[in-house]
Amino acid sequence: MEVILTEGIESLGEVGEIVEVADGYGRNYLLPKGLAVEPTVGNRRRYEKVRKEISKKKEERRERAQELSDKLDGLVVTFTRKAQEEQHLYGSVRKGDIVSALEEETGVGLDPGSVKLDEPIEELGQFGVEVRLYEDIHANIRVNVVEELEEESGEVEDTEE
Numbered sequence: 764m765e766v767i768l769t770e771g772i773e774s775l776g777e778v779g780e781i782v783e784v785a786d787g788y789g790r791n792y793l794l795p796k797g798l799a800v801e802p803t804v805g806n807r808r809r810y811e812k813v814r815k816e817i818s819k820k821k822e823e824r825r826e827r828a829q830e831l832s833d834k835l836d837g838l839v840v841t842f843t844r845k846a847q848e849e850q851h852l853y854g855s856v857r858k859g860d861i862v863s864a865l866e867e868e869t870g871v872g873l874d875p876g877s878v879k880l881d882e883p884i885e886e887l888g889q890f891g892v893e894v895r896l897y898e899d900i901h902a903n904i905r906v907n908v909v910e911e912l913e914e915e916s917g918e919v920e921d922t923e924e
Contacts, residue, residue, distance in 0.1 A: 766784060768793075769800055770798050777814070778810070779814035786904070824897055828898075832902040837901035838868065839905040840904060840905070843908075843911045844908070845911045855884055856883060856885075858883075861878050862888045880892055884906060887910055892905070
């Protein structure tokens with residue numbers, strides 16, 4: 764049975780696509796739930812327009828993501844943290860910290876889920892981090908974690924008298 768999808772379904776396709784599905788799946792699930800319509804001439808025209816609009820929006824998002832990727836690629840973000848003698852941090856650097864630093868640096872708000880970091884950074888050093896922006900567009904940034912130096916007391920001894 765052929766149907767036109769009215770919503771994107773991951774395992775089947777995008778909005779407006781004409782797909783072949785099992786008769787029972789189409790009649791008993793997709794059509795009653797409004798996830799698909801029958802491929803009449805009117806529905807084909809209607810969803811062709813919808814597909815063009817979606818395609819245009821996707822292309823605009825892709826262009827914005829590419830511009831942002833060019834802006835972020837190679838950017839170095841530095842964090843200052845207290846560390847133990849073995850260079851292990853007392854407090855780690857997490858995805859949210861990186862997103863906040865990027866927003867402060869560039870003015871662009873990102874979702875913490877876009878930062879590809881398997882586990883929080885828990886030691887001093889430089890780390891390469893990938894930021895996924897849209898589908899296959901990403902930027903590679905450097906996260907530099909340096910040790911916070913102990914502040915000396917503000918009192919200066921006067922030894923000359």
